[in-house]
Amino acid sequence: MVHLNNFPKTLWCGAKVVALTLLSLSLVACENKGMSDLEGYAQQILARKSRKIAPLPEIKPYEVYAYRSGDAKDPFQPFFTQEPEQLQQAKSGGLQPDFNRNREELELFPLDSLRMVGTIEQGGESWGIIQSSDSSVHRVQIDNYMGRNHGKIINIQEDSIELVEIAPDGLGGWVERSASLALVE
DSSP: OOOGGGSOHHHHHHHHHHHHHHHHHHHHHTOOOOSHHHHHHHHHHHHSOOOOOOOOOOOOOOOOOOOOOTTSOOTTSOSSOOOOHHHHHHHTTTOOOOTTSOOOGGGGSOGGGOEEEEEEEETTEEEEEEEOTTSOEEEEOTTOEETTTTEEEEEEOSSEEEEEEEEEOSSSSEEEEEEEEEBOO
């Protein structure tokens, strides 16, 4: 590292002279030459002829429209209307499941996911033993429900459980069909 104290005084004085010379030359370069060139350009622009600006287009006034339905269809009503419940019942012969009864636990599972694993007879009544898809075991008797199609148990035998389902027919009505679960060994 070079210290300034090591420089001889003559070199130090020479550096000062060079710096002052450069500073004075840079100030001479900033001499005011006037603003005659800027004033001439401004006069040239002002001497040009101005062009007419096209007028803004005329804005049409907004026309107020009041919707009067009269005999027209209400736009907020559904396009298709559902048939009345009486007509649906007439189509299916009045057959439909009881929607007001409490659903039983085995109605949460599809019928094909349930397995009959045995029977029990107690006090003169037959009970079916059913295993659901979540591996829990349930006891059922006649008039219990199981499966997703409102399947009501009508008979329990040693090797099967018979039931009657009320399923949708795809046309807005209901159809009754028989089903059964066989004993799985």
